[in-house]
Amino acid sequence: MSRRLIVIAVAALCLVAVIGPSIAQNAKPWQKPGTKAGEEIIGPDGGKMVWVPAGEFMMGSPPGEGDGDEHPAHLVRITRGFWLGKCEVTNAQYRAFCGATRRAFPTLSGNAPDHPVVFVNWRDAKAYCGHYGLALPTEAQWEYGARGPHALRYPWGNDWDPKKCCNADNKGPGDIGTMAVGSLAAGSSWCGARDMAGNVWEWCADWYDAGYYANSPNTDPQGPAKGKYRLVLGGSWSGSLLNCRSATRDWSDPDIRYVSVGFRCAKIP
Secondary structure, three states: OOHHHHHHHHHHHHHHHHHHHHHHHHOOHHHOOOOOOOOEEEOOOOOEEEEEOOEEEEEOOOOOOOOHHHOOOEEEEEOOOEEEEOOOOEHHHHHHHHHHHOOOOOHHHOOOOOOEOOOOOHHHHHHHHHHOOOEOOOHHHHHHHHHOOOOOOEOOEOOOOHHHOEEOOEOOOOOOOOOOOOOOHHHOOOOOOOOOOEOOEEEEEEEOOOOHHHOOOOEOOOOOOOOOOEEEEOOOOOOOOOOOOOOOEEEEOOOOOOOOEEOOOEEOO
C-alpha cells in the first residue's frame, strides 16, 4: 500500500472513531438495543414498546394439547432481541397514520381512541408498520414475546384466568367488545407486553401452513416462503380459554377485514 493510501486509511479510521459514538448517541430509542426484558421506550408511532431479549423457548404445544397445526413442539432460538409493541395499535394511532398517508380510516372500528383498531387487513397492518419503520412480528417473535423462555400456556402463567384478558367471559362494552388497550396489567407477559391474550386477534408477518412446524428452522424462523393465508394469533374478545392460549394458531385471508382482528408492531434494532 502506498504512503498516500495509508494516510487516507488512517484518516478514515480516525473519522469513524470520532463520529461513531455521536451517531450511536443520536440514534432513536427503537434503533438501539434494550438492556433488559420489559424495558420500555416510546416508538416512532407514539406507542410504547417493550424489549424482548434474545433467547430460546419451546414453540408449539405438547402432545395431547392444542390442534394439529401446533405440533410438534420444538425448540426455537431467537438470536436477536427486538422491540415489541406493549399494546395493540389503537384507533387514535391508526387515525393519525391515515391522516398522514391519506388513507381511509375503518369507520366500523369505532371511535374509542384507546381501543385497538379493527377492520384492518394484513396489508393495512403492514403498511402502517412500514410507514414508521417498524414491522409485523414474526410468529416466533410474537409467541416468544407472549410465552417467554418457560413457554407458558398463557402470557401470565399456565392456569386460565378469564379476568386477566378480554374474552367471551370478560368483554368490554358495546357490540365490539374490546377493552382499552393495556387495561389488564395482571395479564401482562414476561416482557411486559399486554393483551397478548384476548382483546383482538393479531396479524403476524408469516404465511400460514398447518404442517410448517414439522420442518421449520430452529433459529429465527420466518414462516413459509408463500401461502394463501396469513397467521393471526392471541384470541379475541369473543374467544375462550382455548383460543386465548399463546400457542393457538389461526389464519385469515390477508385481504379480508374482521371485527376481531388488529395488530401490534415490532422492531429489530
